[in-house]
Amino acid sequence: MRGVEGRICEEFSPAYYGLCAIGGMLSAGTTHLAITPLDVLKVNMQVNPVKYNSISSGLTTLLREQGPSALWRGWGGKFFGYGVQGGCKFGLYEYFKKLYSDVLVGHNRSLIFFVSSASAQVFADVALCPFEAVKVRVQTQPNFAKGLVDGFPRLYATEGLSGFYRGLVPLWGRNLPFSMIMFSTFEHSVDLLYRNIIQRRKEDCPRIQQLGVTCLAAYAAGAVGTFISNPADNIVASIYNRRADNVLQAVKNIGFLNLFTRSLPIRIALVGPVVTLQWLFYDSIKVLSGLPTSGRLTSHLEEISGTA
Template structure:
């Protein structure tokens, strides 16, 4: 009888620990989602002037052929306020996207090792980031459709409040998702490369440069590693995703009716080179700042900085 009571108590304690772990996991993913929303929304908002220039360089390269001349043309023809066109769609859209991207990435990175036990770390990083990005871009697409039009068409709309109704009225629900496929083509490779590069960069920095375990480093040192790995990841991802970014801008501004027509009009070489300098100027610092803010939010909530698997997965000796 006493043994049965002890077993029931032990079972109850195990169930309690399991519920606590589930609650802890839910809280962890919630913090990651909120951190992703705040970091992505804020960093993309700050770079709105560069984004306005980038979109106009993609849509009208003959008129906006360089960064300095492009800013000068925008300022003279449309005023200083033109540099902040689309800020609301950018802040809200990339905030929602960032929440889905970071929160779901952490979730899938913990889920997939249990399902795909024989796959290496890089494949898990690729699959986790791709899975998260699919949902993140579905959330972003309506905001992006309004943002690109507002930035490249001076008399289209002022922002989200009048842009959303206008797109729906003229093109219906399909108008919001016209560029979803090229958006996936742009963001999926970028996200897969970015997250995988970040994870491997973190490992390399701790092992080869810092030569200490993350746990033995101060929070300031850990955030420094995050910034260095984040910049590396952003630079590599930009080179991969530039062709699709040009196609997205062309489709949303009706410079082409489909992807093949956009590729033909832009030119194969221009897909890789057009607006690349301004994108590198935008994306490198943005990704770095994004990772820094994201990990800062995690640190402020008592969580470790990003990089690597959770202890449960590490103990499974996932092959390198």
């Protein structure tokens, strides 16, 4: 394959997947770090909805009782945990999308996007789970630990290795549907914007316009994925804080309707901008490396799926 001037690597090469993993790590880690205060409030609203019953009153209660520093509790878990998860999620998604597009010849693109994102997310959540287990406890139990350095040995001493992965299944339950919906919505939104709104090929658009399409498609993907994943997000918080021993007990304690509504406004405020910034940072790294932005990335996907 001939090299393209300005590119530091070729698409679908090992270096390309490595670059995607680094881009995903940097974009996910930095964006999750930035919204740590809102994440602290969200987790406390999920665990203790009576005390933290709204965004404004919950924020006031946290500041009054624990001070401004409480809003940054668990920042290490956010930065390192979601950085590792982002590296796996984006890098492996690119790998699996190429793999499955070659294997699932004749199938439509939605199936390829679904199985690619699901495969990547399985590995990403295994990497994230120990960080998430410590982070949630640090954020909701002020006397548990100060951060990852003392949180990891404290959790291992009290609950053993299983404590780090107690919430893995609910985490999959939250993140697998979200990831599948997010990546598929993003890909189809990019396609819709270029095909029906801009009515030009991506390659014919300036890079700044391509990044604008990335942001619009990412925000749509985040909004749709948030609602789908909200029940599992509440279950994860309940299990990690020992409010429930299993999924069925958590559902019973929270209530079916509350699974969808509890903490939903703050999650929408969190997830939409975070997903948008992640894709913007991720695609900016691609652009700086001389690579095309995400979505409508490879013509072979359209050719083998029989859809344009």
